[in-house]
Amino acid sequence: xxxxxxxxxxxxxxxxxxxxxxxxxxxxxxxxxxxxxxxxxxxxxxxxxxxxxxxxxxxxxxxxxxxxxxxxxxxxxxxxxxxxxxxxxxxxxxxxxxxxxxxxxxxxxxxxxxxxxxxxxxxxxxxxxxxxx
Numbered sequence: 001x002x003x004x005x006x007x008x009x010x011x012x013x014x015x016x017x018x019x020x021x022x023x024x025x026x027x028x029x030x031x032x033x034x035x036x037x038x039x040x041x042x043x044x045x046x047x048x049x050x051x052x053x054x055x056x057x058x059x060x061x062x063x064x065x066x067x068x069x070x071x072x073x074x075x076x077x078x079x080x081x082x083x084x085x086x087x088x089x090x091x092x093x094x095x096x097x098x099x100x101x102x103x104x105x106x107x108x109x110x111x112x113x114x115x116x117x118x119x120x121x122x123x124x125x126x127x128x129x130x131x132x133x
Contacts, residue, residue, distance in 0.1 A: 004128070004130075005128060006125075006127065007126045007128075009124050010123055010124070011101055011104060011105065011121070011123075013121065014105055015105070016105035016106040016109050017106075019103055021033060021034040030103070032068055036068070037061060037107060038107075038110075040059045041111055041114065044057045044075050045115055048075060048111075049115065053076075053077070054076070055076055057075040057076070058072055060072045069089055069090050069091060069096065069100075070086060070100070071088060071089050072086075072087045073086055073087075074087075075111060077117070080117060080118075081119045081120060082108060082111060082112045082115060082117050082120035082121075084104065084108045084111075084121070085123045085124075085125070086100075086123070086125070087124075087125045088124065088127065090126065090127060090128040090129075091126040092130060093129060093131050104122050105122070108120040
């Protein structure tokens with residue numbers, strides 16, 4: 001499969017209340033997201049409670065030690081719905097997208113429930129969409 005550049009899609013609402021972070025191999029280690037994202041939820045939730053229209057609630061996951069595929073997450077509340085924007089530098093069609101969908105729904109469900117909202121919508125932007133060989 002030739003990579004698609006600047007691929008984007010939407011993930012619809014479906015609650016995911018548990019998620020197991022996995023390590024595919026020595027190259028892909030998804031467990032980093034558990035430690036780079038979840039610790040920021042309390043701050044995100046508290047800031048959105050104080051200022052629901054904020055566009056500043058962003059978690060940056062990429063760092064110099066590990067070029068994670070998920071670069072950032074942005075959280076907003078629009079019309080009583082949690083909006084999550086996920087930016088990926090790269091996403092694998094086979095291993096990445098299905099697991100990323102569950103992971104993003106898990107993140108959104110956690111924040112949505114803490115904010116006492118009933119719905120979320122996730123927008124995904126991927127710089128490169130491909131199949132690993």
